[in-house]
Amino acid sequence: MAVIIDENTRVIVQGATGKQGSFHLGQMVAYGSKVVGGISPGKGGQEVEGVPVFDTVAEAVEKVRPDASIIFIPSQGVKDAAFEAIDAGIKTVVIITEHVPVHDEMAIMALAKERGTIVLGPNTFGIVSPGKCKMGIMPNAVFNTPGNVGVVARSGTLSYEIVFNLSNAGVGQSTVVGLGGDRVVGLSFVDVLKMFEADPGTEAVVLVGEIGGNAEEVASQYIKEMTKPVVAFLAGKSAPPGKRMGHAGAIIERGKGTFASKAEALTAAGAKVAGLPWQVPQLIQESLGRK
Amino acid sequence: MKMFEFMAKDIFGQNGIPVPQGRVAYSADEAAQVAREIGGPVVIKSQVLTGGRGKAGGIKFADTPEEAKQAAEVLLQSEIRGLKIEQVLVVEKIKIEKEIYVAIALDGAARKPLVIASTHGGMDIEEVPEEHLVKYYLDINIGIMPYVSREITRQMGVRGEIAKQIQGVLQKMWQVFKAYDAELAEINPLVISGDKIIAADGKMTVDDEADFRWPQGTPYVEERTEVEKKAHELGISYVELDGDIGVMANGAGITMATLDIIQHFGGAAKNFMDAGGGSSMEATAKALEILISTKPKAILANIFGGITRCDDVAMAFAKVKESIGIPVPVVIRLVGTNQDEGVRILKEIGIDAYSRVDEAVAKAVELARQA
Numbered sequence: 067m068a069v070i071i072d073e074n075t076r077v078i079v080q081g082a083t084g085k086q087g088s089f090h091l092g093q094m095v096a097y098g099s100k101v102v103g104g105i106s107p108g109k110g111g112q113e114v115e116g117v118p119v120f121d122t123v124a125e126a127v128e129k130v131r132p133d134a135s136i137i138f139i140p141s142q143g144v145k146d147a148a149f150e151a152i153d154a155g156i157k158t159v160v161i162i163t164e165h166v167p168v169h170d171e172m173a174i175m176a177l178a179k180e181r182g183t184i185v186l187g188p189n190t191f192g193i194v195s196p197g198k199c200k201m202g203i204m205p206n207a208v209f210n211t212p213g214n215v216g217v218v219a220r221s222g223t224l225s226y227e228i229v230f231n232l233s234n235a236g237v238g239q240s241t242v243v244g245l246g247g248d249r250v251v252g253l254s255f256v257d258v259l260k261m262f263e264a265d266p267g268t269e270a271v272v273l274v275g276e277i278g279g280n281a282e283e284v285a286s287q288y289i290k291e292m293t294k295p296v297v298a299f300l301a302g303k304s305a306p307p308g309k310r311m312g313h314a315g316a317i318i319e320r321g322k323g324t325f326a327s328k329a330e331a332l333t334a335a336g337a338k339v340a341g342l343p344w345q346v347p348q349l350i351q352e353s354l355g356r357k
Numbered sequence: 358m359k360m361f362e363f364m365a366k367d368i369f370g371q372n373g374i375p376v377p378q379g380r381v382a383y384s385a386d387e388a389a390q391v392a393r394e395i396g397g398p399v400v401i402k403s404q405v406l407t408g409g410r411g412k413a414g415g416i417k418f419a420d421t422p423e424e425a426k427q428a429a430e431v432l433l434q435s436e437i438r439g440l441k442i443e444q445v446l447v448v449e450k451i452k453i454e455k456e457i458y459v460a461i462a463l464d465g466a467a468r469k470p471l472v473i474a475s476t477h478g479g480m481d482i483e484e485v486p487e488e489h490l491v492k493y494y495l496d497i498n499i500g501i502m503p504y505v506s507r508e509i510t511r512q513m514g515v516r517g518e519i520a521k522q523i524q525g526v527l528q529k530m531w532q533v534f535k536a537y538d539a540e541l542a543e544i545n546p547l548v549i550s551g552d553k554i555i556a557a558d559g560k561m562t563v564d565d566e567a568d569f570r571w572p573q574g575t576p577y578v579e580e581r582t583e584v585e586k587k588a589h590e591l592g593i594s595y596v597e598l599d600g601d602i603g604v605m606a607n608g609a610g611i612t613m614a615t616l617d618i619i620q621h622f623g624g625a626a627k628n629f630m631d632a633g634g635g636s637s638m639e640a641t642a643k644a645l646e647i648l649i650s651t652k653p654k655a656i657l658a659n660i661f662g663g664i665t666r667c668d669d670v671a672m673a674f675a676k677v678k679e680s681i682g683i684p685v686p687v688v689i690r691l692v693g694t695n696q697d698e699g700v701r702i703l704k705e706i707g708i709d710a711y712s713r714v715d716e717a718v719a720k721a722v723e724l725a726r727q728a
Binding site for chain 1: 463465466468469470496497498535538540564566567569570596598599606607608609610611613614616617618619620621626629633661662663664692693694696714715
């Protein structure tokens, strides 16, 4: 079992003929994802990596019945592309693009909520259920260990690091979910923790968080109620206050959102907290062993 | 990007929100000239991007152009919280009967714009007691239609003619918020003066990701240092720090984690550099050049290729090494997409790539210490 996507998920790629879109379409096909179509206006009828290209999402819906779409469109066109997918009835939309205007992000999330669509991103590395389906830009070789640990993260490459450590220690994953690094994204930690709590294929969860904001503190409230063990990795222990570290939220202001305050909230909720990537597999194994 | 008060007020004024008469001045003489044009008591307000101006002495009053000149002279030679005052706003003095607070802000967790309004304006909004605050979440696709503004003033407990005027201001603030892709539009205080209301202060922050959509000539204030600006133009996020190891990684989270690991091994980073995902070989080479220009004792690159390709990164190092040279020791951790090709390219130019981050960081810390 897995959350959001599995071996039956039929995937389309919006922006399939662009540099990033075509490269990652190929990588997803090589991974074994069921990529049933690509979208590229004006290029309908062509093929990319053996996958048929359509002019619009509506055409793809008619011809290949997709469940999920992954978007590789430049930031100015993301709102249009996401609306097109949601309006065509696609139920899972993954937006890889970064630098999307925040007003567009709010408009996308408002429509998604109205139509009951799950949105991951913008500015996400995507989602992968190892051995079943990958919708994202993560390296195939690192995400090939199926197992029973769910991973939820805001940050892409940091998740690669954590999953690299887990897989090398023989700890496989059920699903690895990237929420996206922007201020406005489709899902919260709590939304995904609830999915993992309900998923019979997941026995423990790794939450990959960072300093700034209060998402980890809010997640702690829900972790208290969970029956499955949670290990949290937090980045930014060494960050000085007042400096924004790349992500919109990653800044310590007036002593709020610090490593210490987050670690305290998570520990109080019963989660184990790691500050270094290689501590994560050990803490997960301890958690699972004790259960 | 933030705007100065005078920029925000110009935009508010152009969009039909009543603002006091006056304009910005860059010298004491110019301030006197503006005061003369206004022809009555004026307020001289320092233009700096920080709150608490009033308490810090950054706002002065004058009854004559001569007094205005003297006040501006003093202000233009001072600083507020370390920020030099480069210009002042000279405006007519308004008779204040009551101060109101209105703002449209962005609530990331709710994924919606949020109106915050209070009849207890004038002070720091964080000090206003919760029971005097109205919080109204907007649907981005509805915004502040007339009925929404009527509900907000009802919740504020304001009635009659003044309520109608506040409703008008709220609707116009929404037009501005939307047209400029704002993250914040704030008026504090919105002053009630007789039967009129007037925006006595204004604040705006706009989303620079949406600059392609900004109305022509949208003003904003550049807040970056020179190196940070150069990095931003390349799509790199760069922050200066106090240590001696130059750091490059791809992704904000892994960059932060890299700094944590450096600290764990007893070293200190000279910077935070997130070279971004999917950067081309050329962009990575330029990022490396920026890093070299800051003169670190050692360079550590922690690359986990996903959308970024390891061979592009390796080619960038080879290119820079050949063109300008890399004068300090380099440690590279390289795994992920096209890893084997990347490692091979690095080997050709005499750089060993690490697969484990702890080993790479420990090595970089050791090299920086020896330098």
